[in-house]
Amino acid sequence: MGPSRVVWGMTSFDTAESLLEYVQNIRARAQESLKDSRYQPTDFPHGTYFFNWAAYESRGILVFGYVKEPDPPSDSEGEEAREDYEAEVEYDRDNRSAGYVFGRAFSVVMPEGELGSVHVTRIVPISQEVFELARANGWRNLAQTN
Numbered sequence: 516m517g518p519s520r521v522v523w524g525m526t527s528f529d530t531a532e533s534l535l536e537y538v539q540n541i542r543a544r545a546q547e548s549l550k551d552s553r554y555q556p557t558d559f560p561h562g563t564y565f566f567n568w569a570a571y572e573s574r575g576i577l578v579f580g581y582v583k584e585p586d587p588p589s590d591s592e593g594e595e596a597r598e599d600y601e602a603e604v605e606y607d608r609d610n611r612s613a614g615y616v617f618g619r620a621f622s623v624v625m626p627e628g629e630l631g632s633v634h635v636t637r638i639v640p641i642s643q644e645v646f647e648l649a650r651a652n653g654w655r656n657l658a659q660t661n
Contacts, residue, residue: 545613545634554635556611563616564646565638571624577656579641579649580620583630623654 528534561584585603588596615632
């Protein structure tokens with residue numbers, strides 16, 4: 516069973532079971548795609564910079580980002596913050612097993628960046644120098660001039 520309706524990029528489901536089945540199918544396909552992939556999650560340790568070409572409206576845009584490590588809580592934040600952190604670490608580990616890495620990504624559409632996950636088959640590692648050049652260029656194509 517699949518989604519009951521897709522509207523404006525949002526998918527709705529009639530039951531929780533159909534949602535879980537849909538997510539399991541997506542994760543299985545994501546794991547399967549790693550078999551023939553040039554890159555694996557181990558190629559993207561925390562702190563790795565990357566880019567990808569993403570579809571946006573009727574054009575493509577360059578997206579630059581970095582793989583982000585979960586932020587550990589300070590000693591003053593308490594037990595609940597520690598538990599949240601441990602859950603984030605486990606989520607990161609689980610995501611990586613399906614080929615996803617968590618990070619912050621930037622583009623001309625989202626110059627301040629946004630957090631999210633991306634599959635390693637869609638990104639290419641870059642140096643910090645290239646990332647900083649892209650930032651200085653306003654996240655536009657590096658061939659474009661200011």
